[in-house]
Amino acid sequence: MSKSIFLSLVFHSVMIILTALSLPFMMRTPIDLPPILSVELIQITDKTSIPFAAKAAQTLEKIKKKEEEKRIISEKAPPTKKKKEKPDRIPLPEDLNKEKKQIVKKKQNPEEIKDEIRQASEFEKEELFDPSQIAALIDKSKEETAQTLKKDKKITQSNVKTAFATGLTLSQEDALKAQIFGCWSLPLGLPYHKNLLVRIKLRLKPDGTVLRSEILDHARMNQPGQGFYKVLAESALRAIRICQPLRVPPTGYEKWKDLQLNFDANEMLKG
Amino acid sequence: MVSLSNLRKFLVVILAGITLTACATQGKKGSNIAGDVYTGNDTVEYLATGVKDRVFFATNKSTLTTASRDTLRKQAGWMRKKSKLKFAIEGHADERGTREYNLALGERRANAVKDYLMTYGISGNRLNVISYGKERPVNSGSNPLAWSQNRRSVTIKAE
């Protein structure tokens, strides 16, 4: 009994001494907050469309130079008009992509191009529009048309460019992802430790509706012990259906008409 | 000179230190628990004058303390005098364990008591072991004191 009293006294006095010692620290003035850093939001679109083959790009440059003297000046609308376009629309992909589009429709007028650009997509980030770039694009497209006229049967530069720009830009991809995220109701009963990946190939129409869909790994649908795969696949198909019509980029149809959506429930259901 | 706010802080510290003294564990208040075994006399009944009817155990244990052995020695002495009587030895456990394991633990405790009584010459067929696990607490509280009182083995006269 007395032992405990003694110990109690010792510990209490130790504690009091410690806090007393720390008192001087309690008298300090509050710390100055660091100055607020200003953060700049940079649009990355222009930089995220990575050409597939760097080498090919180089070759392209060479060819371009050789063709410079054959430039034709066409009557295209002045760049300023484009400034009046709605600010929130899909950012234009890399120059190359745009040209490719134009070449594909050989009879395309500049007006037509404008229409496509005007097709505003709601989910767009606010892209700063650089009119000077348009000028560059226009110039290049002039080149391209010139090329096509010259060599019909040979592969044109535009086709070459197709190869380098098969991907969507990050923001386009994110936009599509965000849509599907919102439409997908994950079946809660899925086993959390199995392979929960279902890949669905889609062929889209230009307005964003699905022309046809195909479940890859179809054989898994009826495998015994993989009953959950059917459920998972059905939920993915449901998500796609609910999301129709998909909000798709107004241009570059060739790029996104064939999509493969890899639905993976593992991240959300882990643990 | 000490400023007012600092003085306030100092007083807070002192006050906190004083309130700590209130946090005495039950062990400090004229403690009835030593080494997790109940040593008090509450809940204890008597088979005869000076012969306690029960012994207590530590958590998850069935070992007999010196005090327990002393109690059992007295029980054995009294049993030898009442040679016609038979007894039931009940084993109990506290509620802080799983039900089935507690049934087995109660049996083990009662058996420890039976074995010890037999070393004093009490015949095994006079002693019937029964375990109640945690089903029959003597103290319904949910605190260490109650639990220590429930970890027991009770010797009862059988009809």
Place this chain on the structure above:
Amino acid sequence: MKKIILLILCFFIYNNSAIALVEIDITRGNLDPLPIAVSPLYIEPGSSDIKDADKIIKNVGEKIAEVIEVNFKRSGLFNPLKKDSFVQKPDIAHIKPRFEDWRLIKAQALVTGKVKVSEDKLRVEFRLWDVVAAKEMVALAFSTTPKNWRRVAHIISDKVYQRLTGEEGYFDTRIIYVSETGLKTQRYKKLAIMDQDGANIKYLTLGNELVLTPRFSPKNQLVTYLSYFRNLPRVYLLDIETGVQEVVGDFPGMTFAPRFSPDGKKIIMSFAKDGRSDIYTMDLKTRVVEKITDHTSIDTSPSYSPDGKYICFNSDRSGLQQIYVMRSDGSNVKRITFGKGLYGTPVWSPRGDLIAFTKVHKNKFYIGVMRPDGSGERLLTENFYQEAPSWSPNGRVLIFYRETKSDSEGKGFSAKLWSIDLTGYNERLIKTETDGSDPSWSSLLSK
């Protein structure tokens, strides 16, 4: 020169355009329960009312839909939509739903059906529709006696559950538990059975003697439990239909912690003698008793793997309660728990992939799961006191019980049944008439 370069590039492109497929990874969705509409079942004209015990049920179509809705809601996987928003009448919806109407209220699935009640027969037909794809997913019909209308609702729930999740359901099941009343120091305990949603409670014993830890046999006809009848704690067998009880085996000491083997032919239990408890089995037909463990420690709470080849059990042979796995003949005993704290009440999942257990650490009780080799320990819930998880037949839900703190007069004490999902979500209190403990889930009644 240029032409050659272009030709090379052409080759290059040709290959590239073949793999010009955009792949997008969809790794997120919403985890909300699936919105499902359960339309009240259409009662065919000419149907009579149902006499259920002392009640007369006039609108069994609605009642069945209600039972289904409660099942879905409690599972945590479905969100049954409110009936007042339903536009289509049950009879028409069952023949050809107007999917746009159902899509309007955001239903992704729809259940419709019809019933016909006659004096001694109840015939039910139901359909499950995929509202988004606008097509039928399941169509089934069955008949039974009118008194079984609740089971019809449970069977429909199971079929829908299975179609939409890929797993077997667990709604057409019963739960056996110990109903408790009275003072904490002198509890009155009775064996009770109820439907998994809390309906149809029946008491199997009177409460004169202490009864503990009941279990269903796999065929649900028999029940085994511990009874202190005549102050002798022994394992008993009870036939639910006939009410006949008998002691299991002829052991010269306390037997406890009984369970059935997966084929229902044996009872496995602990036998305590001379301070030690070993695990024994008894064949119900031949009455042959086999000793499975042979150690001076306490070996209890045995549980078979679903294929009957292994047994997990609780032993303190290492000094404290831990979980061990051995072959069903008792050989090859391996310890599987090595974490901090005590482990008890191991139960093997009917899917065979997990073992559920109770863990005690730093004066707190946990319900958790781990793989049969002891890895992947996951604690699902923590409480002042809780234990004895039991699996639903599809291995997805665990039922267990909790007790609350009480003062020295016993005030504040209560024991209640709870359930939780394997994922750790959807923790639910199971309402019982009285306090309850030691719950055990039956297998699917329709099997």
